[in-house]
Amino acid sequence: MAQPAALPPGVLSLHVLPAEHHDKDWDAIIVPAGVKERLLSQALLQLRHGRRLSTLAGLPHGLIVLAGPPGTGKTTLGRGLAQVAALALAKDGATTFVEINPHAFPSDMLGESQRNIMRLMQDTIPELAARRPHTVVLVDEVESFAVRRSSASFETNPVDVHRATDAVMLGIDAIARNHPSVLFVTTTNFIGAIDEAFLSRADLVMHFALPDAATIAQILHDSLAELAIHWPGLRPMLEKREQFAAIAALCDGWNGRQVRKLLLAGLAQRLEVAKNPALLTFEDLREAARKRGGVEWVGAAAPSSRELFPDVPKEMMHDHDHGHDHGHVHAKTRRK
Numbered sequence: 001m002a003q004p005a006a007l008p009p010g011v012l013s014l015h016v017l018p019a020e021h022h023d024k025d026w027d028a029i030i031v032p033a034g035v036k037e038r039l040l041s042q043a044l045l046q047l048r049h050g051r052r053l054s055t056l057a058g059l060p061h062g063l064i065v066l067a068g069p070p071g072t073g074k075t076t077l078g079r080g081l082a083q084v085a086a087l088a089l090a091k092d093g094a095t096t097f098v099e100i101n102p103h104a105f106p107s108d109m110l111g112e113s114q115r116n117i118m119r120l121m122q123d124t125i126p127e128l129a130a131r132r133p134h135t136v137v138l139v140d141e142v143e144s145f146a147v148r149r150s151s152a153s154f155e156t157n158p159v160d161v162h163r164a165t166d167a168v169m170l171g172i173d174a175i176a177r178n179h180p181s182v183l184f185v186t187t188t189n190f191i192g193a194i195d196e197a198f199l200s201r202a203d204l205v206m207h208f209a210l211p212d213a214a215t216i217a218q219i220l221h222d223s224l225a226e227l228a229i230h231w232p233g234l235r236p237m238l239e240k241r242e243q244f245a246a247i248a249a250l251c252d253g254w255n256g257r258q259v260r261k262l263l264l265a266g267l268a269q270r271l272e273v274a275k276n277p278a279l280l281t282f283e284d285l286r287e288a289a290r291k292r293g294g295v296e297w298v299g300a301a302a303p304s305s306r307e308l309f310p311d312v313p314k315e316m317m318h319d320h321d322h323g324h325d326h327g328h329v330h331a332k333t334r335r336k
């Protein structure tokens, strides 16, 4: 098998879009229709007309900020946006999708982070942008990147934080001027930590909210439908809309990630269901929701391992394991 080409420093992943298997991110996030249309329109405006718009006095920066509490779908929708925009633009050519790893630029590395950001902005992104007519750059958790200069902690070197943030800003300005069909999609869980000068460059700051009861019910329904592909015995549950609404009412204030995990917790309420998920009931989901996905520290003592699993035949029991010496295990595998 060929070795995959090494990614440029700071780049988490690189894709050419549109691609098969990239549709599900956009579809997974349940938000009002207007939200997705506004986001897609902003992206298409930049990617399709960026060159002409860059002659305007108030030139676009090709910067979208998705802000809001953790687990509200920002990263997923950012990825999905790249695919859907690429689908819309496919006739005009492909789209390069770049995911930046902001943790590759720790701001406490004296001088180093600034140099790395400059390299990313001045070399890496322009080189990538030259490859295809459209480029989408996802900078996840941008707050670790464009730290607000007035609030940078004293433990980090304030001068260095300044320089790193300035480097981001200079980079965005230069790319907006020279590569107007590059779109930056950035996410943040904590907009208060982001530099004002960075935010003021954004063409769209979209605030994500926690899902309301109807959305929670829809997320639960969606998640169960996915599960029912593997365990068709669950399909009849999908018709009981009122049951989803009742469970959603128990999940007030939860984020989308917690709601998706509720299904997993529901499957893990009872051993029979964990062994055979087709046995899941709404009662399991209600129980899981009532316990907020966790456990209650009450009840009788738990059965012993052999009380739980008395019937594992002797021939399935191994004499001894290989301990934690990985070298030993590998040596054994190699000898085969």
Ligand SMILES: Nc1ncnc2c1ncn2[C@@H]1O[C@H](COP(=O)(O)OP(=O)(O)O)[C@@H](O)[C@H]1O
Binding pocket: 028, 029, 030, 031, 069, 070, 071, 072, 073, 074, 075, 076, 077, 187, 211, 215, 219, 255, 256, 257, 258, 260
């Ligand atoms: N509004 C939503 N609708 C459906 N699923 C959601 C929603 N919000 C979050 N999720 C789910 O929660 C998980 C985390 O989403 P993610 O995009 O990582 O959130 P964030 O980046 O805001 O922390 C994903 O599995 C996603 O599908």
Ligand SMILES: [Mg+2]
Binding pocket: 071, 074, 075, 076, 140, 141, 187
């Ligand atoms: Mg995220």
